[in-house]
Amino acid sequence: MKKCLALLLTLGLLCGLLASCRTQPPALETADRWVDGGEPATIKILTERFMWSDSPDMVLANKASHLLGSLGRIIDYFEHEHPNVTVEVEYVTISPSTRETEMQARRVALMGGDVPDLYLMPTMSSEIFYQGRDMENGEYPFVFRDPAQAMTNGWFADVAPYYNGDEELHTEGLVSGVMEAGMLDAQRLILPLGYDMDLMFLDKKEREASHLDQKALGNYGSTVNHVLELDDLRWITGLSVSGQQLNLLPALCDYQKEKLLLKQEDAVQFLKDSRRLSDGISEYYQDYFDRHPDVQSIGAPYLFSYLGGEKKDAFSPELPAIGLPLRQAVDVLAICKAQGFETEILPLRDVDGKLSANITYWGAVSSGSKNIPLAYEFLRLFLTPEVQWGGTLTCQDGTTFKTGFLDRMYESEDLYITPGWPVRSQGAVEARWEKIYQEAKRYERNALVIADKAPPYITDLLAVEVTEEDLPFLAEGVDRARFPSVVDLWFDRLSSTVLYPGLEAQPLTDQEIAAKTEEFLRELRYHLAEG
Amino acid sequence: MKKSRSALQGWLLVSPLLLGCLLFYAIPFVLVMQYSLSTGSGSALYFVGFINYQDVAANGMFTLAFGNTMRFLAAALPLIMALAYAIALLMQKQANKHKLLKSVFLFPYIMPVVGAVILVELLFAESGALPAFASALGLPLVDWLGGPAAFGVVLLLYLWKNTGYSVILLLAGLVTIPEDQYSAADLDGASGWQKFYYITTPQMWYSVFFALIFSLINAFKCFREIFLIGGTHPNENIYMLQHFLNNSFENLNYAKLSVASVLLLIVVLAVFAVFYGFVRKKEAFRG
Numbered sequence: 001m002k003k004c005l006a007l008l009l010t011l012g013l014l015c016g017l018l019a020s021c022r023t024q025p026p027a028l029e030t031a032d033r034w035v036d037g038g039e040p041a042t043i044k045i046l047t048e049r050f051m052w053s054d055s056p057d058m059v060l061a062n063k064a065s066h067l068l069g070s071l072g073r074i075i076d077y078f079e080h081e082h083p084n085v086t087v088e089v090e091y092v093t094i095s096p097s098t099r100e101t102e103m104q105a106r107r108v109a110l111m112g113g114d115v116p117d118l119y120l121m122p123t124m125s126s127e128i129f130y131q132g133r134d135m136e137n138g139e140y141p142f143v144f145r146d147p148a149q150a151m152t153n154g155w156f157a158d159v160a161p162y163y164n165g166d167e168e169l170h171t172e173g174l175v176s177g178v179m180e181a182g183m184l185d186a187q188r189l190i191l192p193l194g195y196d197m198d199l200m201f202l203d204k205k206e207r208e209a210s211h212l213d214q215k216a217l218g219n220y221g222s223t224v225n226h227v228l229e230l231d232d233l234r235w236i237t238g239l240s241v242s243g244q245q246l247n248l249l250p251a252l253c254d255y256q257k258e259k260l261l262l263k264q265e266d267a268v269q270f271l272k273d274s275r276r277l278s279d280g281i282s283e284y285y286q287d288y289f290d291r292h293p294d295v296q297s298i299g300a301p302y303l304f305s306y307l308g309g310e311k312k313d314a315f316s317p318e319l320p321a322i323g324l325p326l327r328q329a330v331d332v333l334a335i336c337k338a339q340g341f342e343t344e345i346l347p348l349r350d351v352d353g354k355l356s357a358n359i360t361y362w363g364a365v366s367s368g369s370k371n372i373p374l375a376y377e378f379l380r381l382f383l384t385p386e387v388q389w390g391g392t393l394t395c396q397d398g399t400t401f402k403t404g405f406l407d408r409m410y411e412s413e414d415l416y417i418t419p420g421w422p423v424r425s426q427g428a429v430e431a432r433w434e435k436i437y438q439e440a441k442r443y444e445r446n447a448l449v450i451a452d453k454a455p456p457y458i459t460d461l462l463a464v465e466v467t468e469e470d471l472p473f474l475a476e477g478v479d480r481a482r483f484p485s486v487v488d489l490w491f492d493r494l495s496s497t498v499l500y501p502g503l504e505a506q507p508l509t510d511q512e513i514a515a516k517t518e519e520f521l522r523e524l525r526y527h528l529a530e531g
Numbered sequence: 532m533k534k535s536r537s538a539l540q541g542w543l544l545v546s547p548l549l550l551g552c553l554l555f556y557a558i559p560f561v562l563v564m565q566y567s568l569s570t571g572s573g574s575a576l577y578f579v580g581f582i583n584y585q586d587v588a589a590n591g592m593f594t595l596a597f598g599n600t601m602r603f604l605a606a607a608l609p610l611i612m613a614l615a616y617a618i619a620l621l622m623q624k625q626a627n628k629h630k631l632l633k634s635v636f637l638f639p640y641i642m643p644v645v646g647a648v649i650l651v652e653l654l655f656a657e658s659g660a661l662p663a664f665a666s667a668l669g670l671p672l673v674d675w676l677g678g679p680a681a682f683g684v685v686l687l688l689y690l691w692k693n694t695g696y697s698v699i700l701l702l703a704g705l706v707t708i709p710e711d712q713y714s715a716a717d718l719d720g721a722s723g724w725q726k727f728y729y730i731t732t733p734q735m736w737y738s739v740f741f742a743l744i745f746s747l748i749n750a751f752k753c754f755r756e757i758f759l760i761g762g763t764h765p766n767e768n769i770y771m772l773q774h775f776l777n778n779s780f781e782n783l784n785y786a787k788l789s790v791a792s793v794l795l796l797i798v799v800l801a802v803f804a805v806f807y808g809f810v811r812k813k814e815a816f817r818g
Contacts, residue, residue, distance in 0.1 A: 111785045115573035145782055153784050154570040154577075258590065368573015526764045529592030530775060531782035 030165030034373035041371060042086045043378050046106075046116040046143065047071070049094045070390075070403050071120070074381055077393040077401035087378065090116065092143070103141040110143070115368035117375040119156070120382075122361050123147065124484040146485035147362060148181070149531040151189045152255045156364040160188035162376045169380055173426040177478030178357055182364075184256070193382045194360040194420030195481055196325045197247070197347055200238035201300070201332060204342040206320035210235070217346060219353035220248050224273045233284040238321025239277055239348070240299075245270075245495060246488050247356040248348070251480070258528045260521060267517045268510075270351060271498045275507070278499040288318060300324045303331040303436065306338075307443050309455065315341050323348075326357075326421045330432040330466055337464035338457065347473045354479035360420030362483065388422035389431035425474055433466040487524060494520045567789035587790040595767060596775040597794070603682070603771065604750055604802075607689050611746050612739065614690060615697035620727075622698070623705045633702065636695030647692060648759040651676075655684050676760055682768040685757055692756075693749045697742045704738025705731070736813040740806060747799070 075087045092102050121144065144150040160183075163171065171179070175195070182190030202212070212235050216226035227235045246252065249270055252262045289295065300322045301312045314322065314336045324332060329345065336343045350356045363382055365375040386393050386403055393401045422428045440461045444454040453459075468474060494516055501507055508516070567583055569576040587593050622632065639647075654660050655675035662672055673680050708731060716726045754773035761769055763778055772795055779788040 107780065107783060110572070110783060111780070113573045143783075150783060153782075153786065155572050155783065157575075366573065367571045368575045370574065523764060526592060526778065527782070529590050530778035530787070531784050 029161065031161035031373070033162055033166065034371070034377040036082050036084070038084055040084050040086075041374055042088060043118060043371070043375055044088045044090065044116040045118045045120055045378075047089060047091050047120040048122055048142075049091050070387070073401045073403055074387060074393065077395065077403075078378055078381065080399055080401070081395045085374070100141055103143065106143060113368065115366045117366055117369040117371060118379055119143070119364045119366060120361075120379075121147070121363070123359055124486065124488050142486075146487065146527070146531060147190060147364075147483040148485065149255050149527075151182070151184045153531070154367055156189040157367045157369060157372050157375075158187040158189060159191070159365055159372070159376050159379070160186065162373060162380075163188050163191075166380060169383055171383075173385075174383065174423050175425045175478050175481075177355075178359065178423050178481040181359060181481040181483065182362065190362050190364045190483075191379060191383065192359045192362050192423055192481065193388075195357040195423060195478070196327055196360055196420050197355065197357040197478070199324060199326055199329055200346045200348060201314075201322040201324065201329075201336070202235075202238060202344040202346065203315040203320040204344045206315070206317065207344060210320075214344070214346065217349070219349050220351045221269065221273050223348065224277045228276060228280050233280055234318055235321050236277070236280045236284050237298075237319050238323050240281060240323040245274065246484070246491050247358045247482055248350040250350070250352055252482075252487065253524065253528055255528065255531075260525055260528060262521065262524070264514065264517055264521060266351065267521070268514050271495060271513055271517065272510075274495060275499050300328060300332045301335045303335065306335050306457065306461075307440065309457065311457075314339055314343075329421075329471060330429055331436065333470055334433065334436050334461060334464065334466050337466065338460040340460075343470075345471055345473070355473065355476060357478045357481040358484050359481050383424060385424055385427065385431070388424040389428055390435065391431075427468075429466060429468045429471060429474070436466075437462065487527060490520055490523050563789045563792055566785050567793050570786060583786045583790045584794075587787055587794070590787070592770070593775055593787075593791060596770050596772045596791075599682075599768065599770055600772040600795075601798070603686065603689075603753075604747070607686055607750050608743065608746055610686070611690055611694055611697055612743060615694050615701055615742065615746075616739070618694070618698045619701035619705055620731075622702060633699055636698050638695070639692045640696045642692070644755045644759065647688065648756055651684065651688055651756070651760060677766050679766070679768050681761070681766045685753065685760075685769050688756055689750065689753045692753075693746060696749065697746055700742040700745060701735070701738055704735050704741075708734050733813060736810045740810045743806065744803070747802070 071089075075089070079085060079087055092106055093099055121142065124142070144155070150156070163169070178192050178195045179188075182188060182192050200217075207214075210232075211230055213226065217223045223239070227233075227239060249262060250266060253260050285298070288298070298319060301310070301314050305312070314332065322332065326347075333343060333345070347355055363379045365372050365379060369375050381387055381393070384393075385391065390403055393403060395401075440458055444458050444462065447454040447458060497516060498508055498513055565576065568578055568580065570579050570583075571577045618636075625632065652659065655662075657674075659675070661675065665672060675681065675684050712730050713726055716730055721729070751773065754771055754777075757765060757769050757771060758774070758777075763774065763781075764770070765774070772791060776788055776791055779785070779791065
């Protein structure tokens with residue numbers, strides 16, 4: 001009797017298990033986009049308050065919210081265009097003290113099946129990265145600690161059929177090297193929405209008079225060697241990179257095969273080169289500030305400050321190069337031109353000489369979404385020129401919604417566009433320049449109200465033009481792009497130990513660097529195996 | 532009629548427990564089994580057969596964690612049972628006279644986890660008492676918490692913390708053995724070993740089994756101390772299955788999490804079944 005009962009229970013369990021599982025439907029080449037049939041529908045979005053917005057600490061300090069910014073107006077547009085659709089937004093608290101607990105609860109909910117339709121997420125890039133570094137536990141927890149790894153775990157739906165058939169989106173205008181980062185085999189699981197990379201801005205006149213050879217800047221190692229071997233160190237100022245360095249290394253790992261690709265010797269060599277570079281930068285700047293005690297700050301001129309009248313030359317004979325991210329390129333180039341500088345702009349290439357980028361924002365449809373076509377319909381808006389470059393979304397009834405960022409800090413809501421460079425790179429330079437031009441015209445109008453003529457720095461700016469030809473490397477595209485993740489924080493800890501051992505401590509020896517690198521690789525192996 | 536009414540009353544009495552077990556154990560267990568055979572999220576779970584099991588079995592970190600856990604159980608359980616049994620036998624005659632002694636054995640068990648970890652750090656950390664002592668004697672320095680010796684430290688911590696609890700369980704069984712059986716054995720000229728083998732052991736199987744199960748449960752609870760000592764990725768020798776499960780959860784890989792849980796359950800059930808079958812055969816249990 002007991003054996004019979006046990007057998008029946010086991011059979012029941014197996015039947016229940018197998019009956020509740022479905023086989024995956026076959027992948028389609030293309031699929032029709034969502035058509036609004038008038039039936040009520042809801043899109044649930046899981047996002048961050050600093051999505052499509054400023055850094056977390058700024059959002060927290062200003063009590064700002066992405067809903068006040070661009071994302072809110074995109075939602076307003078969609079709901080106005082489709083009155084039967086409701087967009088619900090959920091985000092985890094931005095407060096560092098409670099975020100960890102809330103994040104755990106959210107992960108449990110996700111594991112339990114309470115998944116949204118859409119994920120709209122920033123990565124651990126730029127300001128958000130630095131936020132993570134300041135956190136007590138050393139990590140600013142995200143829902144997905146590693147988006148590239150999450151792609152292999154079945155969290156996201158394949159939107160390739162919709163994307164491939166979406167002729168209106170003009171996907172040929174998107175940077176293919178960046179968009180490919182969101183693909184796994186033939187599936188398109190994540191849509192990158194913004195990216196960034198480090199650039200070197202060089203004063204062309206000074207460069208031609210110097211021994212700096214562009215051909216020697218073919219990869220990271222040769223760039224560092226060449227700049228340090230020159231007679232003067234001043235070109236080192238062009239290599240003050242953003243701090244995120246993993247995109248300068250070869251591919252780290254194969255997430256599908258859970259295999260570590262990065263070799264210890266490559267990482268060690270990279271760290272040694274970075275240390276030499278960091279020491280050179282410190283030495284040069286120390287010497288510069290000793291010779292110029294009146295100088296308060298150096299670095300790239302800031303567009304808003306320039307428009308406000310700050311007199312700061314982009315270049316000087318002692319500072320003939322600037323290192324800055326791609327997202328600031330058009331702004332700084334406009335100032336350089338207005339100040340009469342001829343500029344050469346070179347991307348900082350990785351150790352293999354490739355153009356590699358960090359993705360700043362991404363969106364993905366959840367694999368558990370009950371209405372994938374509708375979710376894709378909303379997500380695709382982020383790839384349109386109106387949203388990528390900041391513009392106006394127009395409904396069929398003529399109602400318009402601006403997609404520029406609205407922030408109380410800035411007077412103009414049009415000028416501050418998506419942090420990160422748009423993946424719709426074709427046309428982005430001209431779109432950005434148009435905004436700068438219009439903003440400069442606004443400043444001119446304001447100035448003419450109180451004076452006979454506008455200040456010369458405004459008229460100088462209005463007299464120049466920035467086009468895609470000024471950034472020729474954009475035509476090359478991107479060789480590879482990656483999603484910054486928790487791994488970047490671990491590497492940052494490692495590189496900080498190597499580059500900045502502390503005032504009292506001795507620099508690490510080669511053996512110590514190798515040992516610490518091995519610890520990092522060990523963490524990476526664990527990360528691959530456990531994710 | 533009376534029998535069926537009695538049975539109904541019995542079912543009613545256990546129904547809250549059964550309902551709780553169903554809601555909080557059975558249904559989640561079925562869900563875990565489902566997740567282990569699927570991919571996807573939310574309502575879009577797709578059956579993929581045993582691919583997840585193949586992937587986990589080929590996962591180096593899982594095999595490391597699994598191996599360490601089994602190694603820990605293989606070392607800890609016999610040791611704790613032997614130690615607890617020995618202490619319980621020594622205390623058998625004194626147990627009723629010195630009730631405070633039993634309480635003292637429970638102190639390590641009830642000590643907060645953080646307290647135990649602080650104690651371990653004070654003793655075994657780089658700046659701890661033991662390395663300082665070893666250094667003073669000119670002995671080579673050992674990385675007690677970050678090297679292969681960490682396994683021994685964790686084992687020691689487990690034994691220190693949980694032996695007392697097993698002593699109490701075994702002592703509870705020992706005191707139920709009638710004293711006159713030992714007296715009769717003395718009259719027959721039985722030696723101490725003979726008394727232990729023919730009188731004590733047959734009547735202690737159930738208590739031993741009970742103590743073993745609790746020691747097994749406590750062995751898995753040891754993860755809390757290991758986590759506080761070594762973090763999410765401790766030394767390879769103390770990287771346990773719970774680390775793998777915990778970290779897989781952080782990385783939202785519930786397929787791996789589910790598979791690892793199921794495999795662990797199978798092993799624990801196998802150990803339980805073997806020992807339970809063995810105990811059932813023993814005369815004292817039948818009696």
